[in-house]
Amino acid sequence: MNLSYLFDPAHWSLTADGSIPQLILSHLYYSALALLIGTVIALPIGLWIGHTGRGSFIAINAGNAGRSLPTLGLLMLMVTLLGLGLLPVLIALTMLVIPPVLTSAYAGVRAIDQRVVDAAKGVGMRPRQVLTKVELPLALPVMMSGFRSAALQVVATATVAAAVGLNGLGRLLIDGLAVNDYSRVLAGAIVVAVLAVVLDLVLAFAQRRIVSPGLRERSSR
Amino acid sequence: MKHIRVFAALAAMVTLAACGANNDPLSNDTDSGSSNAPSAVTIGSANFAESELLAEIYAQALEAKQVQVKRQFNIGARELYLKALQDGSIDLLPEYNGALLSALSKGGAPEGVSSPEDVLAALKKALPAGTEVLDQSAAEDKDTLTVTQQTAAKYNLKTIDDLKPVAGTLSIGAGPEWQERYQGLKGLDAVYGVKFKTFKPLDAGGPLTVNALLKGQIDVGNIFSTDSAIKTNNLVVLADPRNLYLAENVLPLIRSEANNPTVSGALNAVSAKLTTENLTTYLAKVQVDKQDTAAVAKAFLTDNGLA
Amino acid sequence: MTTYLSNNWETVLTALRQHIWLALLPVVVGFVVALPVGYLGVRFPWLYHPLVNTCGVLYSIPSLALFVFLPVVLGTKILSPLNIVVALTIYTVALLARTVADGLRSVDPLVVQSATAMGYRRTRRLVDVELPVALPVILAGLRVATVANISLVSVGALIGVGGLGQLFTRGFQLFYVEPILVGVILSVLLAGAADLVIVLIQRLVTPWTRFQGGAA
Numbered sequence: 001m002n003l004s005y006l007f008d009p010a011h012w013s014l015t016a017d018g019s020i021p022q023l024i025l026s027h028l029y030y031s032a033l034a035l036l037i038g039t040v041i042a043l044p045i046g047l048w049i050g051h052t053g054r055g056s057f058i059a060i061n062a063g064n065a066g067r068s069l070p071t072l073g074l075l076m077l078m079v080t081l082l083g084l085g086l087l088p089v090l091i092a093l094t095m096l097v098i099p100p101v102l103t104s105a106y107a108g109v110r111a112i113d114q115r116v117v118d119a120a121k122g123v124g125m126r127p128r129q130v131l132t133k134v135e136l137p138l139a140l141p142v143m144m145s146g147f148r149s150a151a152l153q154v155v156a157t158a159t160v161a162a163a164v165g166l167n168g169l170g171r172l173l174i175d176g177l178a179v180n181d182y183s184r185v186l187a188g189a190i191v192v193a194v195l196a197v198v199l200d201l202v203l204a205f206a207q208r209r210i211v212s213p214g215l216r217e218r219s220s221r
Numbered sequence: 222m223k224h225i226r227v228f229a230a231l232a233a234m235v236t237l238a239a240c241g242a243n244n245d246p247l248s249n250d251t252d253s254g255s256s257n258a259p260s261a262v263t264i265g266s267a268n269f270a271e272s273e274l275l276a277e278i279y280a281q282a283l284e285a286k287q288v289q290v291k292r293q294f295n296i297g298a299r300e301l302y303l304k305a306l307q308d309g310s311i312d313l314l315p316e317y318n319g320a321l322l323s324a325l326s327k328g329g330a331p332e333g334v335s336s337p338e339d340v341l342a343a344l345k346k347a348l349p350a351g352t353e354v355l356d357q358s359a360a361e362d363k364d365t366l367t368v369t370q371q372t373a374a375k376y377n378l379k380t381i382d383d384l385k386p387v388a389g390t391l392s393i394g395a396g397p398e399w400q401e402r403y404q405g406l407k408g409l410d411a412v413y414g415v416k417f418k419t420f421k422p423l424d425a426g427g428p429l430t431v432n433a434l435l436k437g438q439i440d441v442g443n444i445f446s447t448d449s450a451i452k453t454n455n456l457v458v459l460a461d462p463r464n465l466y467l468a469e470n471v472l473p474l475i476r477s478e479a480n481n482p483t484v485s486g487a488l489n490a491v492s493a494k495l496t497t498e499n500l501t502t503y504l505a506k507v508q509v510d511k512q513d514t515a516a517v518a519k520a521f522l523t524d525n526g527l528a
Numbered sequence: 529m530t531t532y533l534s535n536n537w538e539t540v541l542t543a544l545r546q547h548i549w550l551a552l553l554p555v556v557v558g559f560v561v562a563l564p565v566g567y568l569g570v571r572f573p574w575l576y577h578p579l580v581n582t583c584g585v586l587y588s589i590p591s592l593a594l595f596v597f598l599p600v601v602l603g604t605k606i607l608s609p610l611n612i613v614v615a616l617t618i619y620t621v622a623l624l625a626r627t628v629a630d631g632l633r634s635v636d637p638l639v640v641q642s643a644t645a646m647g648y649r650r651t652r653r654l655v656d657v658e659l660p661v662a663l664p665v666i667l668a669g670l671r672v673a674t675v676a677n678i679s680l681v682s683v684g685a686l687i688g689v690g691g692l693g694q695l696f697t698r699g700f701q702l703f704y705v706e707p708i709l710v711g712v713i714l715s716v717l718l719a720g721a722a723d724l725v726i727v728l729i730q731r732l733v734t735p736w737t738r739f740q741g742g743a744a
Contacts (some may be wrong), residue, residue, distance in 0.1 A: 017419070067675045068719030070682040072693060073712040076700040079355070080708060084423075084433050144711040152588060163686060165394075165423045175422055175590045177687070178397035180300035182600065189593030196588030250554075265607075268688075270701050293607060295697055296688035301606070310607040428703035511704050513535045 005176075006190060012092035018171065020191060026167035027195070031154045034090055038097025039147065046105025051135070051182045059106035066099020071157050082217045089161045096157055104146020108139030137212050144207040151203060155196050159188070169195070227379065261289035262479050265302055265311035268295050269425050270514075271362060271447060271504050275315035275471060277518035282487045285528040298398040298425060299324055306350060312479035313488075317468030318344050318357055320364070323404045325349070337361075339467040353480065355488050357472035358495035363446040364404060364426070364466050365458045366393070372440055373457040381459040384415045384441070393417045394433050395443030396425030404466060405443075412465045415439070447497065449505040471495060487527075494525040532706035538594045540695065544714055547691025548582070550684070551677045557613075558620025559670060565621065566628025567654070576629060586622040591615060591683045619680065620673045627669025631662030664737055667730045673677050674726060675719045682715060692718075 004085050005011060049059045071092060078088030111136055120134045162170030172188030175181075262283060266276035273294050280290045293311055296302040299320070305311045318340045325347040334343050341357055348354065364512070366381055373379070376387045384391070399405030400420060409415045423429040426445035434442035435454060444451060444458075446469075451458060472486045503521050506512045522528035533540065569579040594615040599606045602614065635658050643657040659666075685693025695711030698704075730737070 062674060064671065064723055065716070066719070067672065068592065068679060068716050070679045070692070070696075070712060070715040072682050072685065073696040073708055073715060076696045077708045077712060079429075080700060080703050080705050083436065084429055084438060085681070140510060156590055157587050159592065160683070162422075165421060165429050170592070171422070171592070173590060173596070174686070175397040175400070177592070177596055178298045178422075179401040180304070181401075184594050184597070185593055189589055189597070191590045192590050192593070193585055197585055201582065268697070268701070273698075273701075295685070295690060295694060295701075296607065297686075301687070305605070305607050310604050310605040424701070427701050432703070444731075508702060511702060511706075513539075515539075516535070 002186060003190075005054055005172075005181065005183040006187035011187070018167075020172075020187070023169050023171055024191065024195065027155070027158055027169045027192075030086075030089060030093060030149070030158045030168055034093035034097050034154050034158075035147075035151055037090070038094045038150065039101050041094070042098040042101035043105050043143075046102040047109055047136075047139075049102075050106040050109025050139075051131075056106065059103055062099045063103035064099075066095065069095060071096060072163065075160055075164055084165055086166070089164065089166055093154055093158060093161075097151055098151040100146045100153070101143075104142050104149075105139065107146075108142035109135060111142060112138045118165050138210050138215065141207075141215050144203070144211065148200060148203045148207070151199060152196055155199055156192065159192060199207055206219070236406060261291055262313055262484065263291040263293055264315040265296050265305060266294040267299065267302055267314070267425070268297050269427055269445070270507055271445065271500070272315055274504055274507055274514055275500075277514050278491060278521055279313065279315060279473060279488060280513075281522055282491045282527055285522070286483050286487045288483060288487070298396055299302070300398055306352065306474070308477065309476070311473040313473055314510045315471055316354070316474040317362060318354070318472055319469045320404060322347055322467065323408075324402070326403075328403065331361070335464040335467045336376075337470050340468045341472075348474075351477050353475060353477050355473045355475060355480075355485050356492045357470040358492035360471045360495040360497045361446070361469045361501040362471065362497070362500065363410050363461075363469045365444055365446050365451075365461075366409075367434065367442050367444045367451060367456045367458050368440065368458060369434060369437075370455050374390040378457065378459055380462055381409070381413050381415065381465070382462065384459065385413060388415045388417050390418055391440040392419040392421060392438075393441040393443070394423045394430045394439035395420040396423070396427075396430075397422035408465050412463050416420060447501040447504050449509050453509070471500070471511060490527055491522075494527065532613060533710060536707070540710060540714070543692050543694050544709070544718070545691075546609070547678070547681055547693075548556070548611060548718065550681045550689075550691050551616070551674070551718075553712075554613050554616035554620050554671070554677055555674050558617045558673065562621045562624035562628055565625040567632065569625065570632045576633075579629060579665070580626050583622040583626045586606035586618060591619070591680050592686055594618065595687055603694050607637065607688055609689050612681060612689055616677050616680060622674045623676070628662070629704055631665035631669070632658055632681055634665060635661045660734065663734050667708070667726060667734075671723050671726045675724045678715060678719045682711070682739060685734055 010016070011020050014021050046059060049055050060163050062194050074095060075089060075092040078091050082088045082091075116132060116134060116138065123204070125133065142164045158168050159170030159173055161168045163176040169192050172191070176184030176186075176188060264276050264280050264283075266272040275476065276292070276294055280292055283290050293305075296305055296311070302311065302314060303324070306314065318337065319335075322334075322340055322344040325344075330342060334340055337357065339514065341354075344354060366384070368378055378382065378384060393406075395405060396498070400422070401407065403411075406417070406420060409417075421433065423433055423439075426443060426448060430439070430442045431444060431450045431454075433439045434444070434456070444456070472492060475484070475488075499521070503517050506517045506520075507514055519528065552635050556665070569576045595611050597606065598611040598614055599608070602611070639661060640653070640658065643653045648657060681691050682689035682693030682696060685697045690697075692711040692715050695707040699707030699711070
């Protein structure tokens, strides 16, 4: 278990090209971008399907269908079609984010007790107020769960971006493999795993702050 | 519950069956023969198209002589597949004498060794125990530093020497292994004093590098000399007057255990017929016409009376 | 695409066969291992959280790293498909052990109590009552693990082993869309088929859920 690459201070410099902090940043950048775009696309769709009940087949099976896409293949397909660059990687990673977010948005809305919605209407809330003040907060635990799961998936999978010439922590894996430097591969594996765990903790903390205290016990994963 | 027990029993049986049948389905067998035949030769290749084509040619040449063959192509760069060779995962693969010599010698190949004969002699001495090389062919495929017409015109580039003054503002793309290789960035610095501003890890002479070069995402690309992209796109190959890139004749690298008169006879016959021109032509069929590698290999062997 | 398929169907079929084995063997082995491990997390409640956390960490190790490291750790040959199988088994166990634990924990305590009242001892109770009730949750996890495995196998192509992944790398090297497309489509179809099989098994093994109006 050669940890020399990981502990070499030269690799932790903030300015050097290809240093670990820089790779972490680019890695988080790809992940965050994919999460943002994916959520912006999937959340409204999932909420709408859950709210109206139409097209629920899509929502239920999107999760599984999305998981079955081979990310490496998707990535190579996109690069072959679109050329080198951020866009193909982003498309592939976003497609990873959409299914869990969509499914959990749908599930979150469906799980809401209709009597609560009725009560809200009974109190005089307009449809938009029902949505923002009642349905969204109630659906939040499940939605956050889906978001967390999507986030972890993306962080773990963004390593493949390196196989098509981009940065990110996958660079340590692919380059280490190419030059037969196992300590580099190990460094990459450890940093990604730690990053994922830290991210999960941060999101768990965020979940506890965002989700209403009354719903907390249901939100623990 | 009855169903649970049935299910559990089924699962157990499947597991046992799977473990018992371990060898065959998990192997990379493309022929239907047994995978444990004593004379089965496992042929590997590196992760670029020409290596795969050559490996397929070797494979079919051997099969024509009734030798059992297992194919394990597209392994990775030399750093990875040499390991596979040494631990016995593969027995044979197509190599390039100069590149292999450079990889096996600390600090690159010895001075003054650059002609095919000299390189072969030095290589034979440098090979790890248990491996040997067979006859080398006249066909050569060299690493090149290649630029677009515009870049060549802009900086007046004809040889790698011309890069020295401007390299500090340029970017180069190659396989990730180039960062550490003597025939990569290290040698370029040591022999030519060329230090690039940025290095983009792409693929070894593959489409990522070619495309990045064409799109201007990199200024210089490491492209293999037999790649049809050079001609098609009017790219300029920079000359190598100091011979950082030695002779690069194609030759089979084989584990001594797997070698025998039938095998060496078949492979030497292939090497005798392989030339840079025909290698480039057949490679173009794979790279440009997108023909199936196996079909092109077969065509090569038939056209040369080897199968 | 049909020209590619007709010219190369042998390569494609071999890749598919290899892919199926590499993906499904870990699922079976992983399932068998995850059951007792998950059970331990319930039987000894103090084990639950450490178990869940370990599984979480294991699952976030990037697959390529695991494929590369196992030869070092296990002493297998570097190109041996066994590396892929062991790595995927680890992922499957990481996913399923937690699902098994959660599934068993979700069994209504009243059900467990009535079983005890009827005279079931611990083991019989586990096999005849708790497991069956937890089965829908466990099988849902199995579906996820299977589909994830099928997707992960193709990453092995980056080290030369990888079933349908070989179609990706080969197509990529030639910048040739057809093999990649065929590989992606087959991979998705394979995942869909495997998923369907598990759903059918679930219907077979837990017939009571059919009448609950809303199987998973």
